[in-house]
Amino acid sequence: MAALLELHDVSLSFRGVTAIDALSFSVEQGSICALIGPNGAGKSSLLNVINGVYRADSGDIVFDGVRFEAIRPGKAARLGIGRTFQHNALFRRLSVRENVLAGLSRLGQASFIETIFRVGRDAAERRTFAARADRVIAFLGLEAHRDRIVSTLPYGVQKRVDLARALVSEPKLLLLDEPMAGMNQDEKAEMSRIISEVNRTFGTTIVLIEHDVGIVLGLARHIVVLDYGRKVADGAPDQVRDDPEVIAAYLGTVH
Numbered sequence: 001m002a003a004l005l006e007l008h009d010v011s012l013s014f015r016g017v018t019a020i021d022a023l024s025f026s027v028e029q030g031s032i033c034a035l036i037g038p039n040g041a042g043k044s045s046l047l048n049v050i051n052g053v054y055r056a057d058s059g060d061i062v063f064d065g066v067r068f069e070a071i072r073p074g075k076a077a078r079l080g081i082g083r084t085f086q087h088n089a090l091f092r093r094l095s096v097r098e099n100v101l102a103g104l105s106r107l108g109q110a111s112f113i114e115t116i117f118r119v120g121r122d123a124a125e126r127r128t129f130a131a132r133a134d135r136v137i138a139f140l141g142l143e144a145h146r147d148r149i150v151s152t153l154p155y156g157v158q159k160r161v162d163l164a165r166a167l168v169s170e171p172k173l174l175l176l177d178e179p180m181a182g183m184n185q186d187e188k189a190e191m192s193r194i195i196s197e198v199n200r201t202f203g204t205t206i207v208l209i210e211h212d213v214g215i216v217l218g219l220a221r222h223i224v225v226l227d228y229g230r231k232v233a234d235g236a237p238d239q240v241r242d243d244p245e246v247i248a249a250y251l252g253t254v255h
C-alpha cells in the first residue's frame with residue numbers, strides 16, 4: 001500500500017537542545033503506527049510538527065501527496081490531520097456534544113461559537129454537523145454521557161470524548177498522543193479495541209504514542225522507536241521486539 005505520510009530528514013531543536021534529529025519514516029495508508037521511546041525522546045514534538053503546532057528547523061513532510069516544510073494547524077486539520085493531546089484539551093465546562101461539535105468548527109462556514117452552541121447563520125450546516133457529532137458519539141459508546149458536562153465524567157470517558165472530537169472531522173490521519181495514559185489495564189484494553197475499530201471501520205490511518213509495550217505490540221502493525229530524537233528502529237512488531245538496539249534503548253529500561 002502507498003504511504004499516506006512521509007517524513008524526510010525532519011529536525012527540530014529548542015534553544016540548542018535537539019528534540020528531533022534528521023528523522024525519516026513513512027506511514028502506510030490504513031495502518032496503525034506506534035511511536036515508542038523513553039521520556040524526552042521527541043515523540044510529542046514529532047506529532048506537533050506533523051500537525052503544524054511546531055515548525056521543523058529542516059526537512060519536509062509529504063501528507064496525502066501534499067509536500068510541506070511547515071503548515072498551520074488549521075490547514076493541517078483541513079487537509080485531514082486530526083489530533084488528540086497527552087493532557088486532554090477538552091472544554092471542561094461544556095457538554096460532551098458541545099466538545100464533539102467543537103471538532104467540526106474549522107471545517108464549516110459558521111464561527112466556532114455558532115458551531116458549538118448550534119446557533120447562527122447556516123441551518124443546513126448545523127443539522128449536518130449535529131448528525132455527524134451524534135454518529136460519532138454513538139460509535140464511541142458515549143450516548144449516555146452526551147449532555148453531561150465533561151468535568152463531571154470519569155477520566156477514561158473523557159479520553160473517549162477527546163477521541164470523538166478528533167474523529168468527528170473524519171480525518172485521514174489521526175495522531176493520538178498517549179490515548180491510554182493514566183488508565184488501568186481494563187480501560188487500556190477497551191481503548192485499544194476502540195482504536196482498532198476506528199481503523200477498521202473508517203480506514204483511518206493512525207499514529208499513536210503509547211508507553212505500554214504490551215498494548216503496542218497487540219495494536220500496531222508498524223512501530224517506530226525513538227531515542228534522543230533519532231530513529232532506533234522502524235518495522236513490524238516482531239522485528240522491533242527482537243532488535244538488540246531497541247532492547248538496549250527502550251525495552252530494557254523500565255519506563
Ligand SMILES: Nc1ncnc2c1ncn2[C@@H]1O[C@H](COP(=O)(O)OP(=O)(O)OP(=O)(O)O)[C@@H](O)[C@H]1O
Nearest residue numbers: 014017018019037038039040041042043044045046
Ligand atoms: N516547548 C518546548 N520548549 C522547550 N523544549 C521542549 C519543548 N517541547 C519539548 N521540548 C524538549 O524536546 C525534547 C523532546 O520532548 P518531547 O516532549 O517531544 O518528548 P516525548 O518523547 O514526547 O516525551 P514524553 O514521553 O515524556 O512525553 C525534550 O528534551 C524536551 O524537554
